[in-house]
Amino acid sequence: MPNHSSWSRKVFLVFNFIFLAFISLLCLMPIIHILAISFSSGNAAAAGKVTLWPVDFTTAAYDNVFGKPEYLRAFWVSIKRVVLGTSISMLLTIVTAYPLSKDTSQFRLRTWYAWVFVFTILFSGGLVPMYLTVKSLGMLDSIWALVLPGAVPVFNVILLLNFYRNLPKELEESSRIDGASHFTTLWKIYVPLSLPALATTGLFTIVGHWNSWFDGILYMNHPENYPLQSFLQSIIIKNDFRFLKAENVELMIKLSDRTSKAAQIFVAAFPILIVYPFLQRFFIKGIVMGSVKE
């Protein structure tokens, strides 16, 4: 690079670094701010003294949160739905993507089937018919209402089937010649080879289940069946904000326990903060493979 020592280039590199560092901090600082509030005393938080470091350090808010049986129960419902939902979804994704990745010469109805699945992302019955369907199946207040309606994530199926199609055809042919059935071929050859793509789709399914809140609000009549995010939606957001007049909102925010809200938010965000940086390599690969095709 003959240019790299020029004066203007150096200035640009320094400014670019500073700018990107600023942008990155902008993404991190709100979380740190909430973390700092959660470890501060109620008075310091209410007085607005906390910025990025706890004032009058205390873990009272966390004692409060973990002492609340409602919070722990909601946490447990969330864990249940993540485990149950992710296993069912992943199994269905693997098994659905395999036949759809075949050529029409191998599987003649392939295109027809593919459209049956793709049509569901293009068009939907809408909120009310969906709700009434789940209701008439008797699934209200059951964990299955959170797991089954989205059990076939069509985008993930597409991502995985595109991955399968890029695997060398010879692998499948040789295993079929050796007498392996489709099920064996899928399980012994396709699944081990598609681990990066499975990690990607798995990550998104886990995060998706952990983060969904609306289905909880919609399908659960009793708040004790709420998963964590629905619980937080009703505690942190609905109670204090939506049903109040503008003048009261300020008062309520002052009075409400700001530190314990912050602690609840942080505890709910914590599992994701831990998991996502490690899977970065996989998900970048997976997204790029799934979305950019030639």
Next chain:
Amino acid sequence: MIEVSPSFYTEKHCEVKGMSGLTRMFKKEWPLHIMLLPGLIIVLIFSYIPMAGIMMAFQKYMPNKGLFGSPFIGMKNFRLLMEYPDIGQIFFNTIFIAVMKIIAGLIVPITIAILLNELRKEWVKRTFQTLVYLPHFLSWVLLSGILIDILSPSSGILNQVLGLFGIKPIFFLGSNSWFPYVMVLSDVWKEFGFGTIVYLAALTNINPSLYEAAQIDGASRIKQIFHITLPGMMPIIILMLTLSIGNVLNAGFDQIFNMYSPPVYESADIIDTFVYRMGIQQAQFGFATAVGLLKSVVSFILISCSYVLAYRVANYRIF
């Protein structure tokens, strides 16, 4: 649709000669059908049965009489919709917020991707990347909780900082002139990092010898960005723009629902929040289904057009 490739005529098929085409096909392909069965059942129950529920849009739906017992009233729900006083505003809000999000959601990730690509140390680049993805992985419930705290007019940190410059507290989430822009900005903040992934991938695919040639010709860095980097990214930019057409009616239910309040309905109410309030909270099932159906149909047309366009322009196929 059904092609017959040369591999179709192999020994395997000769064995089962004499059977009809359908039986032959079934003999060979049945495991593939079995594999699809569980997924098909799920999709049938949770996607196609609700589609039949669209009938409600043309009914005066009564829960005790059900879908087949409720009386049909033709287009009356749609006429009611047209006469609803706020409906114009609701459609305007939806499109206004969604289009601003699409535009900002295109420009910001492209810019950041180009700047990230200029960083020379790989670990610095990766650290920054990891940080900017972070908000994407958090739900709007948590982010709304955080934003409501930060933007609070009394104790929020943003208003405190503005106070240092002598600016009076602004009630960002309670003011109709601020609300839509806060939605767009916070959405960009949440998603831009994730959006850079695709563009960074496109950047690494640009042939490095193009830059070398440009340097030999004495082109400045800025010129290189405009004459090599951007044209090199053009196919993917056009593709992303085309695919975003399908989102013109998606202004972001999760986000707005968690941050709006009755005083800002005028600027914040979108089709999805309106359907929820009408359908689930006020139990006007037929009317809400009609509104939802209108949105589904328009979205369907837009998404289909965007896929056709993406196929024509960028040779993009979904499967």
